[in-house]
Amino acid sequence: MQFLEMAKDMTLSTLASIVGTRNVDTVLNANSLERAVNIGTEFLTRPITNTIVDAQKKMSILNQFVGDSDIFEKAALGSELVWQSLAQFNCFPDAIRIPEEIKIPSSVGVLGNGEPVSNGLYAGCMDDLKYTGEIQTTRFAEYSDAFPGGALTGGNSTSEPFQWFKLPWGEVALYSTLSPDEMLYFPVYPETLDDGVTANYDEMGEMLYQYEPWKVYKSSGPRTISFNFSFHRDMWTGDHRDGCANNLIRGCEANCYPNFDGSLVNVPIVSLYIHGTNFITGVMTDCKTKWDGPIGLDGYYLKCELSFTIIEISPQALSYNTIRGKGLIG
Numbered sequence: 001m002q003f004l005e006m007a008k009d010m011t012l013s014t015l016a017s018i019v020g021t022r023n024v025d026t027v028l029n030a031n032s033l034e035r036a037v038n039i040g041t042e043f044l045t046r047p048i049t050n051t052i053v054d055a056q057k058k059m060s061i062l063n064q065f066v067g068d069s070d071i072f073e074k075a076a077l078g079s080e081l082v083w084q085s086l087a088q089f090n091c092f093p094d095a096i097r098i099p100e101e102i103k104i105p106s107s108v109g110v111l112g113n114g115e116p117v118s119n120g121l122y123a124g125c126m127d128d129l130k131y132t133g134e135i136q137t138t139r140f141a142e143y144s145d146a147f148p149g150g151a152l153t154g155g156n157s158t159s160e161p162f163q164w165f166k167l168p169w170g171e172v173a174l175y176s177t178l179s180p181d182e183m184l185y186f187p188v189y190p191e192t193l194d195d196g197v198t199a200n201y202d203e204m205g206e207m208l209y210q211y212e213p214w215k216v217y218k219s220s221g222p223r224t225i226s227f228n229f230s231f232h233r234d235m236w237t238g239d240h241r242d243g244c245a246n247n248l249i250r251g252c253e254a255n256c257y258p259n260f261d262g263s264l265v266n267v268p269i270v271s272l273y274i275h276g277t278n279f280i281t282g283v284m285t286d287c288k289t290k291w292d293g294p295i296g297l298d299g300y301y302l303k304c305e306l307s308f309t310i311i312e313i314s315p316q317a318l319s320y321n322t323i324r325g326k327g328l329i330g
Contacts, residue, residue, distance in 0.1 A: 010040030
């Protein structure tokens with residue numbers, strides 16, 4: 001992951017020379033920016049909503065940056081304005097996010113060193129947020145080495161094994177209208193995706209001298225997708241007793257039930273996001289879990305396969321032109 005620090009005098013042409021002309025629109029979309037000649041001024045002066053970012057949201061944000069210690073540190077030690085910008089725009093107030101598919105040369109002003117955060121520092125920061133809501137700045141003086149304990153050289157190490165894998169933190173998330181302030185983040189991508197669309201036609205009765213039957217358009221869809229995720233309960237913090245896997249599973253299962261407000265029945269509408277893009281919005285019609293060994297310290301299985309099905313309720317009217325204009329993801 002990379003971020004590019006923005007100067008006030010940054011122009012759109014300068015940005016294009018850094019990220020590539022064909023990549024400019026992708027970068028602007030990733031940071032919720034409109035095209036402007038003076039893009040630096042446009043970026044640095046846009047209003048950031050003054051809302052409280054709770055500890056749970058901060059933990060979710062930091063989980064995206066475990067593969068780059070410099071980005072992790074900048075976020076962890078940031079002011080409330082930094083947290084608000086990350087929560088609202090998914091970027092820093094002074095640095096734009098560079099999408100994963102775009103790589104720019106490392107230089108001054110480019111964040112993303114590719115060095116994973118040490119297990120001790122990660123656990124300490126998460127504990128700080130969990131118990132006090134604030135991260136102690138002294139933790140970054142204690143853990144200055146990205147590879148403590150000889151993890152890469154065979155020495156004694158207490159590092160969490162999963163930190164050496166590139167887990168897609170923040171890349172795959174589920175949103176529900178019944179929990180508007182919470183996103184459920186998956187530590188893995190779906191194992192497979194079987195996507196597609198259908199068109200439904202009625203056949204008119206036989207007509208004289210007509211060789212082939214006439215088809216009259218009836219409807220398209222609905223688009224129905226089943227997702228299957230396979231993950232380990234240690235993938236969040238290295239401790240399967242942290243409750244993170246249970247929160248994800250119960251959060252998904254809850255979307256198969258409505259909320260009742262007197263005689264009013266509120267049905268959840270869910271949206272699955274992949275790489276920051278809305279992949280599908282609709283109703284969840286089933287949710288299943290399949291458990292497998294080994295057995296953890298709490299006496300329950302560690303490996304879980306979570307699957308659910310979403311039937312699309314498109315947030316926009318779909319037509320030939322809208323489908324032609326859609327991106328690869330979604």
